[in-house]
Amino acid sequence: MKTRFVLINTSHAGNVGATARAMKVMGFGDLVLVAPRWANVLRREETIQRASGALDVLNNARIVATLDEALDGMTHLCATAMTPRDFGPPTRAPREHFAALLGGADLLLKSELTAPAIQGREADFSSKPGGVAFLFGSERFGMQNEDVYRCHVALSIPTDPAFGSLNLAAAVQLIAYDWREALGGFSVQAAVAESPEADAAAVAGMLKHWEEALAAIGFLDPASPKKLMPRLNQLFNRARLRPEEIHILRGVAKAMSQKAWPVPGEMGAPAKTPAKP
Amino acid sequence: MKTRFVLINTSHAGNVGATARAMKVMGFGDLVLVAPRWANVLRREETIQRASGALDVLNNARIVATLDEALDGMTHLCATAMTPRDFGPPTRAPREHFAALLGGADLLLKSELTAPAIQGREADFSSKPGGVAFLFGSERFGMQNEDVYRCHVALSIPTDPAFGSLNLAAAVQLIAYDWREALGGFSVQAAVAESPEADAAAVAGMLKHWEEALAAIGFLDPASPKKLMPRLNQLFNRARLRPEEIHILRGVAKAMSQKAWPVPGEMGAPAKTPAKP
Numbered sequence: 078m079k080t081r082f083v084l085i086n087t088s089h090a091g092n093v094g095a096t097a098r099a100m101k102v103m104g105f106g107d108l109v110l111v112a113p114r115w116a117n118v119l120r121r122e123e124t125i126q127r128a129s130g131a132l133d134v135l136n137n138a139r140i141v142a143t144l145d146e147a148l149d150g151m152t153h154l155c156a157t158a159m160t161p162r163d164f165g166p167p168t169r170a171p172r173e174h175f176a177a178l179l180g181g182a183d184l185l186l187k188s189e190l191t192a193p194a195i196q197g198r199e200a201d202f203s204s205k206p207g208g209v210a211f212l213f214g215s216e217r218f219g220m221q222n223e224d225v226y227r228c229h230v231a232l233s234i235p236t237d238p239a240f241g242s243l244n245l246a247a248a249v250q251l252i253a254y255d256w257r258e259a260l261g262g263f264s265v266q267a268a269v270a271e272s273p274e275a276d277a278a279a280v281a282g283m284l285k286h287w288e289e290a291l292a293a294i295g296f297l298d299p300a301s302p303k304k305l306m307p308r309l310n311q312l313f314n315r316a317r318l319r320p321e322e323i324h325i326l327r328g329v330a331k332a333m334s335q336k337a338w339p340v341p342g343e344m345g346a347p348a349k350t351p352a353k354p
Numbered sequence: 355m356k357t358r359f360v361l362i363n364t365s366h367a368g369n370v371g372a373t374a375r376a377m378k379v380m381g382f383g384d385l386v387l388v389a390p391r392w393a394n395v396l397r398r399e400e401t402i403q404r405a406s407g408a409l410d411v412l413n414n415a416r417i418v419a420t421l422d423e424a425l426d427g428m429t430h431l432c433a434t435a436m437t438p439r440d441f442g443p444p445t446r447a448p449r450e451h452f453a454a455l456l457g458g459a460d461l462l463l464k465s466e467l468t469a470p471a472i473q474g475r476e477a478d479f480s481s482k483p484g485g486v487a488f489l490f491g492s493e494r495f496g497m498q499n500e501d502v503y504r505c506h507v508a509l510s511i512p513t514d515p516a517f518g519s520l521n522l523a524a525a526v527q528l529i530a531y532d533w534r535e536a537l538g539g540f541s542v543q544a545a546v547a548e549s550p551e552a553d554a555a556a557v558a559g560m561l562k563h564w565e566e567a568l569a570a571i572g573f574l575d576p577a578s579p580k581k582l583m584p585r586l587n588q589l590f591n592r593a594r595l596r597p598e599e600i601h602i603l604r605g606v607a608k609a610m611s612q613k614a615w616p617v618p619g620e621m622g623a624p625a626k627t628p629a630k631p
Contacts (some may be wrong), residue, residue, distance in 0.1 A: 101514065129519055
């Protein structure tokens with residue numbers, strides 16, 4: 078789906094660069110600046126430094142004089158505005174709104190529907206938008222009311238009521254992330270191939286091995302085992318052992334036994350307690 | 355739940371300030387710096403500028419020499435590392451992991467469970483952690499392997515495979531956001547009290563009013579109405595009209611009729627077509 082980020086009256090070059098980077102890591106590339114403070118903001122040193130490699134986003138960015146010029150092809154306009162207003166589009170959290178916008182009818186049905194209105198509500202999101210624009214106001218003053226009035230929704234990122242001061246580029250990053258996730262998201266590459274878990278038989282066999290070894294080194298008294306083995310069983314259950322870890326633990330048990338009975342072939346023999354006089 | 359953000363070997367003062375701000379907007383305040391590049395980083399001008407009011411987070415932050423000193427009271431360690439590694443904790447997307455960590459048993463059941471292992475898997479997340487630490491490596495080199503090895507999970511924020519260069523403070527912002535949302539989230543204050551939708555009877559009454567007015571101004575030919583009124587009905591259904599909007603639209607209809615028949619009391623009279631000769 079066509080997605081555009083629109084920065085209106087942005088003051089800080091660093092925020093423009095950081096916005097480009099924030100967009101690019103989430104796979105977006107369409108950036109339009111409406112009347113930024115610096116006419117050369119796309120080429121300023123701080124912009125390029127904070128963009129950190131997202132230079133194609135800067136190179137493809139457009140600078141326009143009015144919001145109207147920024148919105149060609151866009152059908153669904155999302156204001157990002159924190160200030161309460163006397164009038165305007167409904168305020169929504171991004172995740173909730175994106176789910177509804179992309180067809181999450183279940184979310185709509187959860188809301189306070191009255192029977193006669195159901196048909197209207199369903200129709201509202203019956204087709205996905207052709208292009209979605211996210212509008213961000215200036216660092217100091219946010220969005221102007223007249224710009225908010227024309228939007229379909231005011232997205233509000235849920236922040237601490239006592240400190241809602243979200244940096245502009247940070248807001249772009251969060252919206253880009255939530256929108257990308259709503260669109261299906263990127264996959265996470267597992268750094269390590271995860272092996273399957275060892276089955277219960279393998280765990281039980283290892284524990285039997287440990288029981289003998291712990292008796293051999295004198296830690297477990299077979300005559301009074303208490304709850305030692307069930308406790309170890311619970312510990313290893315929580316650890317969800319992998320086959321190679323079973324192997325390691327069996328190796329430890331073997332080494333314990335060998336320490337107790339240095340002569341080969343004696344593993345599993347009863348513990349060497351001194352013969353009683 | 356106790357939550358701590360740990361920055362390891364951070365180079366840029368601006369990132370420390372932006373991290374404090376990113377934490378605070380999501381309601382977190384426990385920041386520990388392990389061997390930062392600048393010993394006075396908490397008091398540097400760039401730090402304070404980028405913190406933008408999150409000075410209490412900076413004032414309460416600790417600087418320590420080793421990761422060990424940063425982890426007192428923490429029971430669940432989350433690495434944030436992009437680099438694939440030969441060995442280490444499982445890699446997970448933050449949202450998925452947080453849901454599982456906080457009791458989302460349904461997520462666990464969705465994964466490739468083998469019957470004997472179910473008990474073990476369930477037990478793994480049977481109790482919530484006492485304290486969660488998020489570890490972030492240096493801007494240039496990320497986290498050291500030895501630091502990743504001791505973590506319970508490697509969180510990987512899903513980014514564009516072609517450009518995964520997430521700024522450090524942006525990563526903190528996303529993790530803080532997902533973690534806050536997983537913990538229940540802050541609520542979004544509706545800027546405008548939303549009125550309920552007008553019911554179907556109100557819409558039908560308004561449409562009847564419009565039908566008369568459109569006939570009065572000569573736009574609708576009652577003898578050949580085509581599909582005009584059903585089209586308007588669909589349009590207004592999609593708009594999910596509010597009662598005050600019904601009022602506005604009835605006002606428009608009234609004004610149309612009055613323009614057509616300036617004499618009071620004539621509303622609803624047949625359109626004034628010149629008498630045919």
